[in-house]
Amino acid sequence: MNLWDLFASQPSIYLGSALLLGLIVGSFLNVLVHRLPLMMERRWQAEAREALALPELPAGERFDLFLPSSHCPHCQHRIRPWENIPLLGYLLLRGRCSACHTRISPRYPLVELASAGLTVFAAWHFGVSASAAAFMLLSWGLLVLSLIDIEHQLLHDALVLPLLWLGLIVNAFDLFVPLDQALWGAVAGYLILWSVYWLFRLITGRDGMGYGDFKLLAMLGAWGGWQTLPFILLFSSLLGAVVGLVQLRVKGRQMATPIPFGPYLALAGWIALLWGGQIPASYLHFAGS
Numbered sequence: 001m002n003l004w005d006l007f008a009s010q011p012s013i014y015l016g017s018a019l020l021l022g023l024i025v026g027s028f029l030n031v032l033v034h035r036l037p038l039m040m041e042r043r044w045q046a047e048a049r050e051a052l053a054l055p056e057l058p059a060g061e062r063f064d065l066f067l068p069s070s071h072c073p074h075c076q077h078r079i080r081p082w083e084n085i086p087l088l089g090y091l092l093l094r095g096r097c098s099a100c101h102t103r104i105s106p107r108y109p110l111v112e113l114a115s116a117g118l119t120v121f122a123a124w125h126f127g128v129s130a131s132a133a134a135f136m137l138l139s140w141g142l143l144v145l146s147l148i149d150i151e152h153q154l155l156h157d158a159l160v161l162p163l164l165w166l167g168l169i170v171n172a173f174d175l176f177v178p179l180d181q182a183l184w185g186a187v188a189g190y191l192i193l194w195s196v197y198w199l200f201r202l203i204t205g206r207d208g209m210g211y212g213d214f215k216l217l218a219m220l221g222a223w224g225g226w227q228t229l230p231f232i233l234l235f236s237s238l239l240g241a242v243v244g245l246v247q248l249r250v251k252g253r254q255m256a257t258p259i260p261f262g263p264y265l266a267l268a269g270w271i272a273l274l275w276g277g278q279i280p281a282s283y284l285h286f287a288g289s
Helices: 003-009 011-051 088-092 107-126 130-152 157-171 179-204 211-224 226-250 262-275 278-288
Strands: none
Touching (some): 011 107, 088 107, 107 130, 130 157, 130 211, 157 179, 157 211, 179 211, 211 226, 211 262, 226 262
């Protein structure tokens, strides 16, 4: 019996493996969320210095997704393997560095839990299938993109573009929608927000959103097809407006304060890919009854 047959015949083993995989991936997603913006910033600085014909900065310590090894940002204590076990390490340390006892951000275990939850849900919803594996990849990517956008208001091409191409590739095999719908979903997704951006700019003279939002909607269109775009735009806009108003009232933010739109697009796209066709039908049925 191969692994595929084992998972199909033993759902508990399949879901348990998905849980373990989600926790492990979640640990890596934490690294992505923290290090990718810093890596991109360093690269942009190097490119700017080259364009301005400025001397290169002295080569420092290697910094990428693998080096330096994980360490406490306060005391530089190198995190030992048992301290780095997803979720369990945080619980064993009681949320504090073993060397300096500084509080560890709860974001790390929360991201691991979120990754595990998304992975188990994909495994349960799609069963033992290629669709489940593809949806796991999409969910992990949307989680990272959302967290980075919240913190830095950036949607990195290094994540968005590979996911866009992956959406077209998986739909070449009809995993979610036919390829022609995926293709036009990507095209329409980009052009819709691009048009909104320029219309807003012509009217107000200000930028209303970033180009990353165009690419993110194009990526979601590549996964779910052009039919999902109206729901994604409506739901993300309503959710963004509600959250924005709450922040204005509770946190006292100004109307001109930039609000990252990526997380709302990501959530709406995730929902649309799962139930995008059922939601409008359910609404029409409810409205007509």
